[in-house]
Amino acid sequence: MKKIWNDTKGKYLIIGGGPAGLACAKNFLDFNIPFYAVEASHDIGGVWDITNSKSAMYESAHTISSKTNTEFADFPMNHSADYPSHYAMKEYLDEYTNFYQLREHYSFDTEVQHVKKNSKGWLVQFENSSEYQFKGLVLASGLYHTPYKPNFEGTFDGEIVHSFDYKSTDLFKDKKVLIVGGGNSACDIAVDAVKSAESVHWSTRRGYHYLPKFLFGTPTDLVGERLRFPIPIKRFISRILTGISIGKPEDYGLEKPDHKLFEIHPVLNSLVLHHIRHGDIFPKVNIKRLDGKQVIFKDNTVETFDLILLATGYKISYPFIEKKYLNWENEVPNLFLNIFHPFDDDLFIAGLIESTAIGWEGKNKQAKLIALYILNKDKNTRGFCKMNRHKSNGRTAMNGSINYKNLRRMGYYVNKRTYLKQLHKWSTMLRI
Secondary structure (H helix, E strand, O other): OOOOOOOOOOOEEEEOOOHHHHHHHHHHHHOOOOEEEEOOOOOOOHHHOOOOOOOOOOOOOEOOOOHHHOOOOOOOOOOOOOOOEHHHHHHHHHHHHHHOOOHHHEEOOOOEEEEEEEOOEEEEEEOOOOEEEEOEEEEOOOOOOOEOOOOOOEEEOOEEEEHHHOOOHHHHOOOEEEEEOOOHHHHHHHHHHOOOOOEEEEEOOOEOOEEOOEEOOEEHHHHHHHOOOOHHHHHHHHHHHHHHHOOOHHHHOOOOEOOOOOOOOOEEOOHHHHHHHOOOOEEEOOEEEEEEOEEEEOOOOEEEOOEEEEOOOEOOOOOOOOHHHOOEEOOEEOOEOOOEOOOOOOEEEOOOOEOOOOHHHHHHHHHHHHHHHHHHHHHOOHHHHHHHHHHOOOOOOOOOOOOOOOOHHHOOEOOHHHHHHHHHHHHHHHOO
């Protein structure tokens, strides 16, 4: 722990120095809410700092949403790339941090070990066993630091690596590689593997919808923003446009999607399809079992591999706080607006959202609402009382008219337009 604090009892503690934590720090400063902030790593950036030992970032990574839909609205990005690299995003976060003078409020290399609720707020223990009393907590420690690893029948005699530990193509050099997983990271890493592996196979357990990163020379998410139609019409138009530009998944030997477009987060990657058509990547169905260095797939085909890379996602995890404090339900905290505990008024989560192109501005709007809630709480306003009545019901539907699939990764997924409307509604009600 790098800083010695005085008088923490009247302050809030922000845990995390990624985009969500920084947005909270900025908004707390704007509204004169006293706070301290901690980051377990040596610098700000969270997952976007590849030098952070707890970052899942890899060398080739770029944003999935365009810079316009990623940046903070009050701090436009100067970089010219439509989909900036992780290096550019870390540089942007440094600029944001310096501009709003947030760094001086952080204690770096400071890891929270345990928090416990008491009558005065929250008692926080750090890695050196020091304890401090805080008025309240904001958990902004990120979503991508606890890998999810599926269990397979049998044993594998080669290497099994999760994408969390993947950094560069050196891992694949001259190896027969199997990539497991159907999300954006799986696609990125499969494309990476082509550069140095002896062979690349790619196993998915279901069919997915694939979208190119550009349509008509414009980032796809910006085209989607401009199509302000009901979801069925939006799906129809998207199906025509993607059909013209890249075709159907089945055209590439991939499974037909078992869901409608947008019911699962779509895959924004057409390079993986390019490499399939060029014979660089061989699609496979789900794994049936492992046997030595052989993998038997559900269609009973057999392949031999040196390395299996699991791009199988992450589990939501806040290891320093007992689950009973977060109202857990089905592997995800059950919180009003994915932020507020149904009954506690001094514990918040920032950044517990996933959506198509909601970006960091979505996290900033969350942070603003948290700050407004705290101000209203201190004054016991009518808006505060009304919101407390509403939040006692826990999570409310934020799916718009989309029937999201009941999957682990979709447990905190929201419809961007519906969710931002709710944040705006409550922020307006709590405005002082």
